[in-house]
Amino acid sequence: MGTFYTLEFEKPLVELENRIREAEQGVSAPGAPIGVEGVEESAASSAELEDLNRQHAKLLEELYTDLNPWDTVRVSRHPNRPQTWDYIEHFVRDFGELHGDRRYGDDPAIITGFGRIGNHKCLVVGHHKGRTTQERIACHFGCAHPEGYRKALLKMKLAEKFGTPIVTFVDTPGAYPGLEAERRGQAEAIAVNLREMARIKVPILSIVIGEGGSGGALGIAVADRVAMLRNSWYSVISPEGCAAILWKQANEQTNRSAADALNLTARDNIKLGIIDAVVEEPLGGAHRDPDGASDLLRDWIISQLDELKAKSAEELVEGRYERFRNLGSFHETTPEPSESASTDA
């Protein structure tokens, strides 16, 4: 916990944590006086410690129950939050990374490879932001280039050929906006993924594990089932981007307003039908308990793969089409005789 990064809204927790640490020292201090008095003192400290721990748990629950959208965005970007590589290390056994798009290069911002989750062989595809500074720069902070999206598709086609399900982890602020990315066809790369993922004949599961930023996220998230971790966000634009445009400037207050307006939390997205499930995180967020978060995510993935693998290729592709086909909210002023497909969200 030495380098633990503290979010603004978590400051009261840190205060409590410091007091707990002090109390702990009091309880377990070496060479504490032995004797009647000492024992009493120690007992008093344990009671105090227990009380502090109770307060801490209570505060944690208060802070993290119904976390507001902007603070959720901050938790989703927490530097200690587990990333694709962390999940792979935690629950993908026998993982073998596959590199490159066979066209231009190998983008480290998207990881692909085969491995086993529970009893299921699968292809894992995920954005990676990078854990060290050096890695973060190489990964462009999780912003993939066209070759990343093309690598993802190439390996997904391979998974289709192998009859292996696909699991994708979404964690990107957005696809990289750069000169070379444009030159090499960023838009085309994402577009082709959307079309091709729609007709891949093996099960696809996608989980937004941190940031689900726009087309760069969707580019690996056209799936049979889409889930979000409790403290992730998924939207057409980041709150800062939206604030800068619609509120004319991005600052603490407008970012907060934009985050509210964008309906970007897991709770919002499930209401809109954009996702199918919310995967819970341990109380206080995945960054506090990466192992606990990994276990919850692994269990959800296994349960979904058990179900999806029972479906035929036709059922899968048909179901995936209908899933996305029905998304949208509109009405028809003069109903056409054929059908009314209005979905009021």
Place this chain on the structure above:
Amino acid sequence: MSQTATRSWTQVQTGTKTKSSIPEGLWLRCPGCSQMIYRKQMEANLSVCPECGHHFRISASTRVEQLIDTGTFERLFANVESNDPLKFKDLKSYRDRLLAEQIKSGQTDAIIAGVGFIKGRQVALACMDLSFMMGSMGSVVGEVLTRTIEHATEHNLPLVIVSCSGGARMQESGLSLMQMAKSSAALARFDDAGGVYISVLTDPTTGGVTASYAMLGDVIIAEPEALIGFAGPRVIRQTIRQDLPEGFQRSEFLLECGMVDQVVPRHDMRNQIARLVDYAGG
């Protein structure tokens, strides 16, 4: 798309005042050659500058008139209207914005779709309208496009989509994003059925529209000097902290990068589309 939406919305804000399309008045100064040109003459010339060939932006209805054989267009899916599903409100509410745009443009949203003939060849056609909220794609645009694609699949028609858009519509957030997947999935089915899709990119085509159906044409045609990209130039400049080369993200640049098949002037558009439809017929 966060990046391009930035650009598009800046234009929408100022666009209503400065009229990024064609300013009013009998005469106007061409942004291409700075000559004063006679509006009626320019409009009669398919809204192309008679002096330098600059392509002015045109509305979806003008586009339909220019492309489709006179009297053969049958509009479809015109009754699909937005719900404001998020009750979105920034400095102005989405509801008010929509209403103002509807009054200004006389359209219910940023797309016109239907069937008609191009030089005697029947096609399904969808044209986006830049004048309506910068041609942004929300549920209505996504639904109308998808129905048009499904109609083309069902009736075995060649599909022509003319794009011009700032990207996905922020005011419908995730639902706008999902229209990218929805329309692209419909194109996968159309492709499976052997349909031919000609995508026409006009100034500007950016963001989530470029990153979905616009770049999925079997043949992709761009009008000259149209801005076409994923991220907007301003965001790219901010990200890479250097100036962008002359002509970056213009049609001719995309041609050079291998991203479009042809750059076709407006005067030749009908010919080229008809020609491709003939080749697609075997």
